[in-house]
Amino acid sequence: MAYLLPTTAPDVWRAAVARAAQLLAPSWEERPNGLKALAFILLMLSVEREQPPESIPPAAVAEDLSDQGEEPHELSRRIEAAGTTAGVLGNGYGPDTLDTLWTDLKSWQEAPGDPMGDAEGWPPALWAAVGQLHERISGPGEAVIRRTPVPVASLGALTISVGRYVNVVSPDAIVPIKCDTCNGCEGGSLRVDGPAVTFVCADGHTTANPRLEVWRVRNALAYAGLPIGADATVERDFLVTSRPYSAQSDPRYLSRFTAALLA
Numbered sequence: 001m002a003y004l005l006p007t008t009a010p011d012v013w014r015a016a017v018a019r020a021a022q023l024l025a026p027s028w029e030e031r032p033n034g035l036k037a038l039a040f041i042l043l044m045l046s047v048e049r050e051q052p053p054e055s056i057p058p059a060a061v062a063e064d065l066s067d068q069g070e071e072p073h074e075l076s077r078r079i080e081a082a083g084t085t086a087g088v089l090g091n092g093y094g095p096d097t098l099d100t101l102w103t104d105l106k107s108w109q110e111a112p113g114d115p116m117g118d119a120e121g122w123p124p125a126l127w128a129a130v131g132q133l134h135e136r137i138s139g140p141g142e143a144v145i146r147r148t149p150v151p152v153a154s155l156g157a158l159t160i161s162v163g164r165y166v167n168v169v170s171p172d173a174i175v176p177i178k179c180d181t182c183n184g185c186e187g188g189s190l191r192v193d194g195p196a197v198t199f200v201c202a203d204g205h206t207t208a209n210p211r212l213e214v215w216r217v218r219n220a221l222a223y224a225g226l227p228i229g230a231d232a233t234v235e236r237d238f239l240v241t242s243r244p245y246s247a248q249s250d251p252r253y254l255s256r257f258t259a260a261l262l263a
């Protein structure tokens with residue numbers, strides 16, 4: 001759950017994530033989008049009902065889920081309104097906000113292999129998640145849920161020190177992340193906190209760049225043979241994939257492919 005919980009997350013969000021995991025236990029990690037969507041729905045109900053997330057009854061969640069059609073636009077609107085009231089949405093991109101996470105969930109996805117965006121793409125992950133949640137939340141009753149222990153959230157902020165550049169690999173170029181303040185790009189570090197990734201340049205300025213996505217950074221760590229949940233040091237370039245590629249693709253392979261194209 002670390003990716004859902006920046007260290008600065010307000011208590012109401014923390015409680016919503018814990019309650020969501022509890023309602024989905026024991027398999028809350030199988031479908032990350034389900035956990036994300038349910039946490040946002042619990043946050044919404046908590047704000048609307050003026051009741052803490054941990055006491056929202058599963059029946060209330062089930063009722064809301066059963067009202068949704070295949071395209072839950074009204075649900076999106078209510079989540080945004082509640083998230084803004086709670087101060088977790090509407091803050092723009094960057095650390096300390098959950099906007100990145102929410103945008104990912106509610107936006108149409110580019111079709112894989114179609115970086116130009118000509119195809120219609122895939123519907124928002126939220127839609128499928130809401131359908132699946134409806135099946136699951138109408139399942140176990142309150143008695144079962146009370147016996148389920150609240151999963152412990154791992155709180156993760158970690159720093160990846162990079163010897164040279166943090167390079168974002170896209171189909172036509174490899175572009176280093178630059179500092180917004182001094183334009184420096186060599187010898188900085190990445191700070192990962194919950195869903196947010198920021199670049200800290202060698203002079204200590206902080207830059208939030210929407211091309212740095214937490215899934216891709218964690219994926220890049222795995223391909224670089226580094227631990228995913230701890231501070232790490234990369235001696236030379238750190239390669240991270242960008243949006244046209246699947247989140248699981250190997251940035252090293254793509255970079256050779258790209259290098260060959262550019263040669």
Ligand SMILES: [Zn+2]
Pocket residue numbers: 179180181182183184201202203204205
């Ligand atoms: Zn700088």
